[in-house]
Amino acid sequence: MTNMQKGLAELIGTFWLVFGGCGSAVLAAAFPDVGIGLLGVSLAFGLTVVTMAYAIGHISGCHLNPAVTVGLWAGGRFDARDIPLYVGAQVIGAVIAAFLLFYIASGNPAYDLATNGLAANGFDAGSPGGYDIWSAFLIEIVLTAFFLWIIMGSTDGRAPAGFAPLAIGLALTLIHLISIPVTNTSVNPARSTGPALVVGGLAIQQLWLFWLAPLIGGAVGGLLYKTLGADTFPKPNIEGE
16 A cells, blocks of 8 residues: 555544544534433444444554554554654544534534533543543553553454454443543544644643653553563554555
8 A cells, every 4th residue: 555545544534533433422422312422422432443444444554543553663563654644644634523523513503612612632620520630641541551452462463353443443432431531532642633723722731641641551552562462463454554
């Protein structure tokens, strides 16, 4: 695959993750009488990864997340030269999705950005449950590290072929079930950046944490799997070439 194909695949995939995941939170979570709630939003994020992993895994590897890209590099699965291409494409896709979602949500006269938000991440006043900076920092590191461990384990050449997208999607669902009350769940700097640029204010001020913590967690998870999870690293099942 060419770099153009990989970059476009990551842009489209990350667009889908943000539009589907954040869209479910903004448009459907509290919809009168039939709102999908926290469980539905968590499942929506997981489904975006499952569907895109099958759709573009053979093109780009379906990272959709700078922390995943950095974690795979730390784990010996990704070339450092391609990190800027992937991260740039992921952020662009997330930003496009966030602005399009805002436009669609604004079509409802009852929608107000200041009141309803755009599923931005935060801590303290920006946290859905009022959790402080250290709670947010630690949970984002831990959950991203485990996310990378699961990604690397399920895509190991010795793992059952074809099931990695399901394991990864279910992991992301579980991660959201755990941490939506704490930070609105990031584990993905691109996912955090898109809504923050639309919402502005506090979301922009706190965005640094949702880059730093997931990148640390991703690197830790990748290194742990490289050190403890395997002696050799066959070609991953969903990595694109």
